[in-house]
Amino acid sequence: MTPQDFDYLRKLLRDRSGLVLSAEKQYLAESRLLPVARRHGLGTLADLVAKLKTPVPALANEVVEAMTTNETFFFRDKIPFDHVRDTIMPALIAARAREKRIRIWCTAASTGQEPYSLSMVLTNFRAQLSGYRVDILATDLSGEVLERAKTGIYSQFEVQRGLPIQLLVKYFNKVGESWQIAQDMRDMVQFRPLNLLNDFSPLGMFDLVFCRNVLIYFDQPTKTAVLNRLVRQMPDDGYLVLGAAETVVGLTDAFKPIHDKRGLYEPNRDARASFAIADIGSRFAAKR
């Protein structure tokens, strides 16, 4: 692939998904995009880039989907799910005793293992959640992976990474050589395609947001912008979960880490107050 073609692909990915592809990731682009080129009867990546320039929006979407890493597994990193069971759900159940509504958002749900892991954790709270409405919204940039997620069907390999055998027996049914998560678990999750670069305020407020291993693909200003928009969708007593290798430190003071709970953050009330003052100030200035 010529440097010009690679630059074109990098720009296309950045503009459409926020994904930042570093120069040393050329091998990744080649291995993932050659199958896309061949599906369209194009022999080389140069042909693919030429076709993209015509332009063909559907093909550009396919390129973005192929480049988005979808690696995930049940109870990935385990600790965040322990936080949900031991800290977050008990606190939210108590705090929402009046509204009896809890909203959870998985921002990069991929093939569904993360939201379904959450639905399995929530079954521990069946008695306490009696009379509550709990929504789990699972979004992803890729509509293709969400279609797979909706079926709840996983290969034997996929159900053996992170999923304790007791939960497999309890919540899954064998379908041929694959495994399908039970209907009541699937009913707890709603799937919807969403690009985090676009406005997500219409989705409403969320008490718990899982945003794991997605910000790592964005550049610094995009990470900051996404986090600053996320905090507006959360109440003061909401929770944000980031990936094991991610942090808000150095990006924004909209969230602050929760002591002794790795990967867990809460909206920073003090920073929120200063945001509000800045907002009023800018509106006042605009009126003048």
Added chain:
Amino acid sequence: MKTCLIVDDSSVIRKVARRILEGLEFEILEAEDGEQALDACRRQLPEAILLDWNMPKMDGYEFLRSLRRLPGGDAPRVVFCTTENDVAQIARALHAGANEYIMKPFDKDIVEAKFQEVGLI
């Protein structure tokens, strides 16, 4: 260093499992069937047992039931590793005292995940 007893009548599977588990820093013992495995456990109980189901002489299920009746036999973490993949079979293994269950074919990630799940790593 923890010890893992690999029980499988296939020398190929034992070799593959040995390579993976040595990579996870286990000291390895091997047995070809349930009888040999039980003899080994009477001599010295390992911390972990990776156990096939279908074997000559004594199968994995019978071995597990006998192991759990030995003095201190409830201590080893037992991970079944078998082609048996029916829900009923898995439930039977858990009822007999298995701690985890691997459905063949397997790879390093699966073995590592399952050993982590039962606190061996």
